[in-house]
Amino acid sequence: MLELIERIHNIDSAEIHDNLTLPYELRMRGRLRATTETSLDVGLFLDRGPVLRDGDLLQARTGEVIRIRAADEPVVTARVGAGLPLARLCYHLGNRHVSLAIGEDKQGGWIRFPPDHVLEELAEHLGATLVHHNAKFDPEPGAYSSAGHSHEH
Numbered sequence: 001m002l003e004l005i006e007r008i009h010n011i012d013s014a015e016i017h018d019n020l021t022l023p024y025e026l027r028m029r030g031r032l033r034a035t036t037e038t039s040l041d042v043g044l045f046l047d048r049g050p051v052l053r054d055g056d057l058l059q060a061r062t063g064e065v066i067r068i069r070a071a072d073e074p075v076v077t078a079r080v081g082a083g084l085p086l087a088r089l090c091y092h093l094g095n096r097h098v099s100l101a102i103g104e105d106k107q108g109g110w111i112r113f114p115p116d117h118v119l120e121e122l123a124e125h126l127g128a129t130l131v132h133h134n135a136k137f138d139p140e141p142g143a144y145s146s147a148g149h150s151h152e153h
Contacts (some may be wrong), residue, residue, distance in 0.1 A: 001033070001041045001103075004058040004066055007049070011057060017064040024137045026101070027052040036066060054138045064142070070136035075101075076106045076120055078111045078128035086111075089126050093119060099139035112137060 006050075018036040026032060030046040044058070052058075054070035075089055078106045080089050093111060095101055098119060101112040112135065120130055 001043050002064060002108065003043050003045055003061045004064070005045050005061050006059045008057045010057045011065060015065050015094055016057070017060075017068050019067045019069050020058075021069040022052070022069045023073045024051075024139065025109075027068065027070070030070060042066060050091065050141060070138045072134040073137055074115055075112050075133065075135050075137050076115050076123075077131045077133065078113075078123040079108060079131075080111075080123075080126065080128040087128055089128055090121060092122060092126060096122075099137075101137055101139045113141075 017037050018040055020034055020036050020042060022032075022034065026034070028042060028051050030048050032044040034044070036042055042060075047059070052068045053132065054068065056068040058068065060065045060066065078089060078093075080086055089111055090100070090102060094140055095112065096119065098113055098116070103112070111123075114137065118133055123130060
């Protein structure tokens with residue numbers, strides 16, 4: 001088993017040994033056993049820290065570099081008008097402390113979240129059109145993600 005022990009940055013893509021595709025739920029973990037795209041058994045032995053993002057690089061104890069890929073998984077994409085409607089939708093969904101991916105494409109702005117009937121009803125109540133599908137889920141890391149911020153409610 002290849003032991004992945006360090007997050008690294010800025011290497012030549014030719015140095016990447018393999019890819020490890022994981023859903024969001026598993027990219028939050030620092031300890032994990034998994035299998036890469038080429039069926040290589042790997043174990044994550046990382047310090048607690050930020051969620052692994054699509055494209056992040058991990059280095060093994062023996063030097064190999066593995067690239068993290070976000071898996072396609074069930075999601076809901078909500079679309080609503082730009083400006084205040086989109087800001088309102090982001091505010092109300094974010095106020096539920098749920099992880100959200102926020103983006104835009106040729107059709108306009110969107111918010112993506114894991115399927116949840118309560119959140120879906122809220123989004124529709126705020127005028128959003130919902131699409132259930134499979135896609136990469138790579139939510140916003142949050143304003144305090146690199147500062148080690150934590151708080152209690």
